[in-house]
Amino acid sequence: MRVVRKFFVASLFMWAIPIAILYAFNNNLLPGVSNMSPYSMTLVSGFLAVISVNIVIAFYIYLAMREPADKHEPDPRFLAEAKASINQSTGDAQQSSQPLKKQQ
Numbered sequence: 001m002r003v004v005r006k007f008f009v010a011s012l013f014m015w016a017i018p019i020a021i022l023y024a025f026n027n028n029l030l031p032g033v034s035n036m037s038p039y040s041m042t043l044v045s046g047f048l049a050v051i052s053v054n055i056v057i058a059f060y061i062y063l064a065m066r067e068p069a070d071k072h073e074p075d076p077r078f079l080a081e082a083k084a085s086i087n088q089s090t091g092d093a094q095q096s097s098q099p100l101k102k103q104q
Helices: 002-026 038-066 076-103
Strands: none
Touching: 002 038
């Protein structure tokens, strides 16, 4: 459940922070923004919004890397089905190559 909560919070910040930055620039809420040209204001606000999203993504990756790996154990039934699927697909590939060798 903690993983879902972290993902939800990161997703929320990826939407909220860039919108807040753009809103602050467009409504002159930051000091010194009113002195900028509209072109510069658009460039700076867009650049900061993109940078903020990348910071949120990097922070989410950092939190994901800190998760203990031994805490998560895969489902044994899923592992058994995956191994059976791999063995079946490699067996099919070996069987399909046998007629080619016989023909040559």
